[in-house]
Amino acid sequence: MTHIVLAVDTDEERARLSAEGVADLDWDTDTVTVSVLHVFVDNPEGASVNQIRAARRAKEALEDAGIETRLAERSGDPAAEVIDFVEDEGADAIALAGRNRTPAGKAMFGSVSQSVMLDSDVPVVFCPTTDD
Structure with missing residues (x-):
């Protein structure tokens, strides 16, 4: 069984496109499972991943393709939590999409996608964020 972790934020369109990616x-849908992971940076009211439309939309797209999918959540630093989740779950790969940022924005705020790609011990699939 192949276990993929699809990391999503709150952008519904990006989550849908990532899930479709x-x-x-070329998966054998009988042997792949996907965990759609949302990491809460600040969650004082105790929201659940089930309340995140982007996560639900990604799950629906994957299930429509016949892929067994579950929702998962963590709280903390997004890059670190994605890596920790993958290690805890023994996942085989990570899928994620980046945001369009200017070079200055990347330098100032960093990039979760970049951190995950550099720190992951499993393959990382970078999904397109446009329908082109």
């Missing part, structure tokens, strides 16, 4: 890969 994962589904479009």
